[in-house]
Amino acid sequence: MSNRSAVLLVEDDAEISELISLYLENNGMSVTRLATGEGLDAKLTGGAFDLLILDLNLPGEDGFSICRRVRAAHDIPIIIVTAQGEDVDKILGLEMGADDYVVKPFNSRELLARIRAVLRRAEPQSQAAGTLPSQSFLFLGWRVNLLSREVVSPSGIKVAMTGAEFDLLHAFCENPNRVLTRDQLINMTHGPTAGPYQRSIDVLISRLRQKLEKDPKNPAMIQTVRSEGYMLSAPVSRA
Template identity: 85%
Template structure:
């Protein structure tokens, strides 16, 4: 994470956008805001942004469509903003690659905490904190490099992962052959600000299985332990 993190906000409510922008700028962040998805691609291509804050209820192209398009082209962390009770949108947002979500109405301090948490997990500082040694996990031919934050398959192909997917895989690698509850996984990957939305972990598990498993419908690596949680079922070496 740079000394002055750069945030792109897509929010059509000018009052909310101004409030968020002022608060983030007062806390040392550089903020660019736009009211719709029309210029998202141009902004991302022209600017070096650290994170995208994306409202889902936008005029014209909706936030879910924008999220899907951005994720296909960029690895920038994305926090989606949803309305109270719109669980379907939260799930869809996470399924198509968002790293976290915040629910309206929200406190600006909560948004700042979530931004900082995501940047700690995905930014350059997280690579420094990983340390110069013991930063590679290996299991069943897979290699997970904490320093580079990349994942290489047994065939030698690099597998693209969002920040949230990588953090979840990291948590499993730290705790192989141990059942982890949804609450434990939420705390390990999102921290105490995440809230009780356990369905988000189920969505991330599904996304991770699509990338790791030969048959995601009958997973052998990340197994479900009924009424308890999930487990990485493999010996893991750390080198």
């Protein structure tokens, strides 16, 4: 995470937009504000932003549509901020590619904690003193590089991953052929800011299967263990 993270905020409520901006700027971030999705693509071109905060109820193109479109074209982390607290809205936001969500009204400190957590997950790990030049997991031809946070397929193609998806795959690689409950996966990937929302893990599992499995509907690698959790069914080695 850079010393001064650049945040792009899309929020049509001027008062809320101002409050979020002031709070984040007072905590060392720079904020660019938009009231609608218009002009968003131009802003994202060039990768000048570290994070997108996106309201769902926007005039014109709604936040769900924007989230899906941005995720298809960019790897930027996305946090949804919305007054829609129903589970179905949270699930849909995650399915569209969001990394996290915050329900209005929210505590500013909670929003800041979630932003920092998402930025940490998206940041390539620096090479600490004494670590090996390369630290990767290998399984079934796949390579998961922990330093660059890149995932490379058996055919040598880099597969784009959100921060949350990468952390979930990392957790499985650390615990191959071991059943992990939803609570364990939440603690390993999101930490204490995640809350008790277990369905978020189910959505991330589905997204991960779409990227890794030959047949996501009949997964061979990331298997569901009924009434228990999920398991990476593959031998894993380090390189």
